[in-house]
Amino acid sequence: MKIGLYFGTFNPIHIGHLTIANHLAEHSDLDQVWFVVTPQSPFKTKSSLLDNHQRLEMVYRATKDYTKLRPSDIEFGLKQPNYTIDTLTYLGEKFPEHEFSLIMGEDNLKHFHKWKNYELILENYNIYVYPRLSDGKVNTKFNNHPKIFNISAPIMELSSTFIRQEIKAGRNVRPMLSDNVWHYIDEMNFYK
Numbered sequence: 001m002k003i004g005l006y007f008g009t010f011n012p013i014h015i016g017h018l019t020i021a022n023h024l025a026e027h028s029d030l031d032q033v034w035f036v037v038t039p040q041s042p043f044k045t046k047s048s049l050l051d052n053h054q055r056l057e058m059v060y061r062a063t064k065d066y067t068k069l070r071p072s073d074i075e076f077g078l079k080q081p082n083y084t085i086d087t088l089t090y091l092g093e094k095f096p097e098h099e100f101s102l103i104m105g106e107d108n109l110k111h112f113h114k115w116k117n118y119e120l121i122l123e124n125y126n127i128y129v130y131p132r133l134s135d136g137k138v139n140t141k142f143n144n145h146p147k148i149f150n151i152s153a154p155i156m157e158l159s160s161t162f163i164r165q166e167i168k169a170g171r172n173v174r175p176m177l178s179d180n181v182w183h184y185i186d187e188m189n190f191y192k
C-alpha cells in the first residue's frame with residue numbers, strides 16, 4: 001500500500017490537520033494517511049505538551065470514522081527527540097510491503113534543510129507539500145525538486161497553539177475541533 005505519513009505533535013489534533021489529511025487521501029494516489037504522533041519534536045519545547053497517550057487518543061477519536069486515516073504510535077518506543085529519518089528507517093524495516101511518503105506543510109519545508117539527514121530523506125521518499133501561510137522562504141534548493149510535490153489543498157489558518165491559548169482564556173474552541181475531540185478535552189479539563 002502507499003502510505004502518506006503526516007508527522008506532528010497534535011497537541012491537540014484540529015480540523016486543519018484533518019482537512020489536509022483527508023484532502024491527500026482523496027486527491028492523491030495514497031491509499032492511507034497515518035498521523036504519526038511525535039513524543040518530542042526536535043524543534044519544539046515541551047511546554048503544555050500533553051502525555052503521548054492522550055494526544056494519541058485525540059487522534060484516534062478524530063480519525064475513527066475515516067477509513068483512510070489512521071493514528072500511529074510508532075514513535076513512542078523510539079529515541080527522543082524524534083528525528084524523522086530514524087522513524088522512516090524503522091518503518092521501512094517493520095513494513096517492507098508498504099511504500100511510504102511524507103506529508104508536510106510549507107512552513108515545515110522552510111526549515112527542512114535543518115532536519116537530520118534531509119538529503120537522505122529526499123533521496124528515498126516523495127514529499128507532498130501543501131500550502132500554509134508562514135514567514136520566510138522555501139530554500140531554493142527545493143524548487144522544482146523531483147521528489148517534492150506541491151498539493152493545492154485548502155488553506156486553514158489554525159494552530160494547536162491558538163486553540164490551547166483560547167481554552168486557557170476560557171473561550172469556545174468547539175468549531176475548530178472534531179466534536180469527539182472537543183468532548184474529550186472538555187471532560188479531561190485539558191489546557192486550562
Ligand SMILES: Nc1ncnc2c1ncn2[C@@H]1O[C@H](COP(=O)(O)OP(=O)(O)OP(=O)(O)O)[C@@H](O)[C@H]1O
Nearest residue numbers: 007008009010016104105108156157158159160161
Ligand atoms: N491549520 C493547518 N493547516 C495545515 N497544516 C497544518 C495546520 N496546522 C498544523 N499543520 C501541520 O501539521 C503538522 C503537525 O502540526 P503540529 O502538530 O505541529 O500542529 P500545529 O497546529 O502547528 O501545532 P503548534 O501550534 O502546537 O505548533 C505540521 O506539518 C504542520 O505544518
Ligand SMILES: O=C(O)c1ccc[n+]([C@@H]2O[C@H](COP(=O)([O-])O)[C@@H](O)[C@H]2O)c1
Nearest residue numbers: 007008009038041042082083084115116
Ligand atoms: O528529523 C528532524 O530533524 C525533524 C526536525 C523538525 C521536525 N521534525 C518532525 O516534523 C514533525 C512536525 O514538527 P513540528 O515541530 O511542526 O510539530 C514532527 O513529527 C517532528 O518530529 C523532524
